[in-house]
Amino acid sequence: MRLGYKIAKRFLKSNLGQTFFIILGIAIGVSVQIFIGSLIQGLQKSLIDKTIGNSPQITITSLTDDKRILDYDKMIADIKTVDSSIDKVSIASDNAAFLEYGSNSQSLLVRGFNIEDANKIYNFIDRLKEGTYPQKENEIILGIDLKDEYGMKLNDTVKITTPNQKIMNCKVVGFYDLNVASVNKSWAITTLETSQNMFDTNNSVTSIEIQVNSNSTFIADQIGVKISDKLNNSSIKVDNWKAQNAQLLSGLQGQSISSIMIQVFVLISVVLGIASVLAITVMQKSRQIGILKAMGIRNSTTSYIFLFEGLILGFFGAVLGIAFGLGLSFAFTKFAIGPDGAPVVALYISYPFIAGSGLIAIASSLLAAFIPAIRSSKLNPIDIIRNN
Structure with a gap:
């Protein structure tokens, strides 16, 4: 496993431009997730605060x-x-x-x-x-x-x-x-x-x-x-804000669904991008992989090479994406302001959501590396060397 990690780092360093753009692509995907998610959550929290933040949420009246x-x-x-x-x-x-x-x-x-x-x-x-x-x-x-x-x-x-x-x-x-x-x-x-x-x-x-x-x-x-x-x-009635604000609740649910859909499609595009680039990398590095296999490296080790590549790319992409996302959210609160100078939507930072977005990006990158990893393990060193 350690050998697979070292070779993965060498492969990534051998084409720094390609590595940088993959990390940048992941970072943009993560930053969009964080920005959209934080924006929707901030908007919902603001609406809830303005609607029921200073009012009762459960009311008991007499019948x-x-x-x-x-x-x-x-x-x-x-x-x-x-x-x-x-x-x-x-x-x-x-x-x-x-x-x-x-x-x-x-x-x-x-x-x-x-x-x-x-x-x-x-x-x-x-x-x-x-x-x-x-x-x-x-x-x-x-x-x-x-x-x-x-x-x-x-x-x-x-x-x-x-x-x-x-x-x-x-x-x-x-x-x-x-x-x-x-x-x-x-x-x-x-x-x-x-x-x-x-x-x-x-x-x-x-x-x-x-x-x-x-x-x-x-x-x-x-x-x-x-x-x-x-x-x-039986002489009293217990009511709650959700029953009294059904339209507001429906709007909040619609916002949440649209936010999740946007984040899912961004995630899919990131996964497909990583998978396609790593698949091309398998072809580009097939000669080196063939030589390594001829020298006795096991199929599992070649699989680890691409799994580690996906993990490294996902990690640095997630870290950079979190920084971009927080920066974008902060900038939005400074430029999107109302007549009174207050932000249209207050900055809302949910640490579990941000951490979750980063972990999902890393897991997605690792998942995207599975197909290239399996493909590399099936390469026949004799065929590769003969054809090259």
Whole structure:
């Protein structure tokens, strides 16, 4: 085997130009794989973060006529024991109301939270543009779009009318921006106690909202089933983001499939290129191989020569390709930027994916060398020497 390795190195060094272009071809294939794969994964991660990164991934609502959930403390205690990937749990009391400010009026969704728990999901505090979060009774925060539309200011008082014609004056203590115009114009966020008192709902909520850790985002539906089985309550409904965002999920799956197809065809072209070049090398080196066999080298050793060639070419091609791929991905984030100067798609580096791409390139190169290796082992030294 060692002799086969030494001869393989000598063969590769004897035609450095050809060796360089084979390595370059492999490197380009690997770099395309890494760039396309990283781009698609970065795009998907960005879409997921923007869509559900700061929102619940599992939501429990009531199927009763009043849409209220009682005894939610016990439910939360049970939920936290279902799966270790359950990261954040929050409760919400949502009610439709009517907002009046000066001569302006509109419908509104009043959302009451335990602010500290809800902030872990929605990140309200970091998204406050002005003021602070509600801490006392009858304090609310509104969206920045509503502020701009009506010309509101901090500490202004707004009138909120409930469906039961109950009127409450609330103090605006802050303005948030959740980067969704419809939300910024329609949500009034307050404390759980304020919402319950405003709508006379006593100690009840309308939903329990759950977020799982980032590694479990795509199995939120399975975790939702576990939660449903654990609670075993026919008066509630357990929903998940995958069911609520079927079109987004379909788009992500389409992106993944197209990325895999591109990578497969690039890999096939690399394998065919290596196999054809090594097959030609067998013909070019047939005289040397014949002489070596006449000197007593076994057929297995001649096979090792080309297997080692494939391994060496694949290794250096993979290393160079990883460097090219990372460089291309980094350059893309610097040149493809949005109006705010941020990258259109953030740089996403998955070390397992990059290592996997390199190993696949090496394995493919080794596979491509099998046919030339078998062919070389079948060469008859007498025929070769006679014909040359």
